[in-house]
Amino acid sequence: MGRNALSIRMHGSRRSFLRFLAIAALMLASGPSVAFQRLATVLEQGGRTAANNERSSITDGHSIPRVEVLHLAPRAPQQPAGQSAAESQGGPKTFVDMTPAELAKQVPGLKHLDPAESQDMLPLILERVGATVADFFDNFSNTTCTEHIISAVDTPLKTLADHYDAKFNYVALVKAGADKTRLQEFRTDSKGELIPYQSQESVVTIGFVDMTVHFHPDYQPDSRFRYVGREVLEGQKTYVVSFAQRPDVARHVGSVEFNHKTAIVFLQGVAWIDPVSFRILRLQTDLQHPELNVGLQRETTQVEYSEVAFKQGGKTLWLPREVTVSGKLDRYVFRNRHSYSDYRLFVVQIEEQKR
Secondary structure: OEEEEEEEEEOHHHHHHHHHHHHHHHHHHOOOHHHHHHHHHHHHHHHHHHHHHHHHHHOOOOOOOOOOHHHHHHHHOOOOOOOOHHHHOOOOOOOOOOOOHHHHHOOOOOOOOOOOHHHHHHHHHHHHHHHHHHHHHOOOOOEEEEEEEEEEEEEEEEEEEEEEEEEEEEEEEEOOOOOOOOOEEEEOOHHHHOOOOOOOOEEEEEEOHHHHHHHHHHHHHEEEEEEEEEEOOOOEEEEEEEEOOOOOOOOOOOEEEEEOOEEEEEEEEEEEEEOOOEEEEEEEEEEEEOEOOOOHHHHEEEEEEEEEEHHHOOEEEEEEEEEEEEEEEOOOOEEEEEEEEEEEEEEEEEEEOOO
């Protein structure tokens, strides 16, 4: 009682490719059939072309339209990560290597930073925040909420070349498997249909619920950390810790897809941490280096978190309240603002009708 039931009904050959992505994601999280489990695996490992071939075999060759989507989303690297060209050539300093003054210039939110005199506090902070993040993933349940997106894209010739203001259902599912930090995140309409993004002038950003994974004890070895100091954030004292992923070992990395090209990006960031609960109140991530192979010159994501209390079972989770993403992709300067409300727990229900 009280849980939102998401029902997927499949009607023969009229299913779209985007619907297949939604079904594959849902089935991957709730015990899929062999065919759809294979489709989901092919989609992750082989990309959209391989998935097209696989889903064709599942549907006896029926034609299903394919929609290209621009997106920026966390994912695991498909092969061992190596040093980027910029890094091997001695690229710019990461947030971990900057002085507090240099970092404050890069991160406007650090206007009133009280710099740390030493790194003596860092091991304790990482241990405590790591335990908090691990507890979040250990106790995470499938959730949905209302997402309000205001998006704007500028080009060199036109301000607001593309703009939309819309609301969606945002879904975060626990993926089957031993690694509890792997969440499946996507958007649907009121009927559970995956939202198609067909505009070539839109930049779609997604994957915010699991961004604290960089501080999980299992993934802390993937990054370097630095205790930056203390700062008052909206009237609350915080510890400020910076991090930068190690490109040779990082597993939870960023992915950007544009113009039929996909590339992995390595992140750096800053976290504002409650010194009592050791929850992350705010998290900002930036690219360590531009990824010019796909035209991504810069990208900054800032997540504001708040406690969400669910009526079911007295569960509470620390979840995104507001997210802002800005950057430059090829000739597009984009700004996305995401607001989240009305979080609910739900049970995924899969219904299949016979042809």
